[in-house]
Amino acid sequence: MIVIKDVARRAGVSVGTVSNVINRPERVNDETRRRVESAIAELGYVRNVHARHLRVGHSRIIGLLVLDMGNPFFVDVARGAEQAAREAGLGVMVCNSNQSASEEAEYLALFAEQRVRGVLLTPADATGRTVADFRRHGIPFVLVDRVGAGTEECSVSVDDVAGSTLAVRHLTAAGHRHLAYVSGPAHLQQIQDRRTGALAALAEAGLGAEALVELPTRTLDVAAGRDAAARLLGLPRRPTAVFCANDLLALGVLQTLFAAGVDVPQDMAIVGYDDIEFAAAAAVPLTSVRQPATAMGTLAGKLLLEELAAEEDGEEHKHRQVVLQPELVVRKSTLATRRG
Amino acid sequence: MIVIKDVARRAGVSVGTVSNVINRPERVNDETRRRVESAIAELGYVRNVHARHLRVGHSRIIGLLVLDMGNPFFVDVARGAEQAAREAGLGVMVCNSNQSASEEAEYLALFAEQRVRGVLLTPADATGRTVADFRRHGIPFVLVDRVGAGTEECSVSVDDVAGSTLAVRHLTAAGHRHLAYVSGPAHLQQIQDRRTGALAALAEAGLGAEALVELPTRTLDVAAGRDAAARLLGLPRRPTAVFCANDLLALGVLQTLFAAGVDVPQDMAIVGYDDIEFAAAAAVPLTSVRQPATAMGTLAGKLLLEELAAEEDGEEHKHRQVVLQPELVVRKSTLATRRG
DNA sequence: ATCGTCGTGTGAATCGATTCAACGGGCGTG
């Protein structure tokens, strides 16, 4: 393997000069620079980032830890983050916590070992334990899709309470009085907030918590949705509408209802969350709460970059909590009007 | 930041001993080991992988470069690869080439800089140029979803010619005589192979290439499918069936046909490719060619691990080309029988 | 003639963990 010393020998200069050609080309004479550059090309030299990072103290990679890349919502978040990082010449290492606090802790430990420059994190652990542990390493991080507890970190989130209020208000306005909430793992903040918003909308309509049957699931995917729908069909007094904590669940619910011959939206209305691309292409196009996923990723990336820049310039950094607003997209899955 | 020297001082031992506790705990006395371990815990020491890798020569990360993580097919491949890597204690860095040869080259350069332990690669460049360039670095790699040109590398792929033959044979058997092929970027091997298979099935049915109208697209996503469907509807002599190079395209086609009031499958049958989870949940459940995506990822990971193990033991490694077989899943989007 | 400055280059110290030759002490054996 070719190292910087080989290049230096080939070009007839010192290793310091080769390093300068790579990192501050303006400091070296044109003629010398050309000689070094062609030596690099001829030998096929690739610099070793480990040596570099050992010296400079940190790497040029940021870590992104999301709940599940199987959810197109997070794919969009990742796309946004990657774009922001790219513009600053940083690489992104994407990992899945699979909504598990222990996997989250494992990946955060990996990031710490790697001395990543910063982290974008969608916490799986609502207690904040793993995040608190991670803070000790002193690696800058930004929370994504979750508001920080204090103001000790930046965060970008979408108002989940507002989003679910929109969704459920839409249902109560159509006359629904008895709803189901297909939720998800209770330890996720998003799941809790979306319940809060749903209850708020019910209260507006003069309804109490008894109007909302919660159907929790272990995961947030299509299979869990199918499973929840089976439970839904078995309920003694069947609700007339289902609010799902995300679109994957909603698609699963839709599939099972369809197979059971339940007409959507006539017999059962469905609202999803996230408005992933597949929601519009579903058997019955899904009404859903749209979240600005890519924008969230980009913004989170930018906040992190700001913090890094401040750190490098020795300036003070004020943490910011950005909250974006969701938007209800009405489609066929809720279009029927309820009788009474 | 805490370094190994701090731990050594705290535990009252030399740095060599601390390193031994971390890497070969059996060589150190129980009492000493415990002292070092608690020093590590108390100080919150995290070892610096850059220093480690500088010394040992390579990292414990493998690179995975896929065409598009927006395609659930590749998410499944990644899941499989990650699992295989995890079992061997390796991390995975996932990147998207976005089907672009230049982005592919960029990410491969990043992997080379990082001295990743190995690479799993779905090439975007059918010419094999970027792959050939990458070979120079001497980093082991395995091709995924693509058979290698020679036998100079391992590969895991699914027989695309067989898969598309299945798909199109299914259509001709149902009486279709005039088909469209919504393809994709011509520089992808998969796209070419799937055309070859389609033409083979047509030939079996006594039909020539004129029976297949190709509608190429620039990308392989839902939006491109919508766009292709618009062109499809504008054709002078409208085909009765569409074969799409993947499910994302098929979902886009379905959406546009639906909006235009074209009945699927009565007026137009659709076959997709990949059998992603969303294909079954579509407006009209899609007939699709199922590929063993997760298995492909796992297998590719295992082949790479085998190669790495051989390298470490100084053994000879024989490259293998594994070809998996796809399977046709028939659903409603092709269920109508053609008249003549 | 002297001094300062500028533009280029050099070479050694440095980052943190790993590894290995060497060492010391305890024990058993001849």
Added chain:
DNA sequence: CACGCCCGTTGAATCGATTCACACGACGAT
């Protein structure tokens, strides 16, 4: 008692790139 051996530990060399104090020559100003 002397010797060899094993166990556990030490300390220094090493990996490759970066960085910085310094050197060197040329040139201009005084």
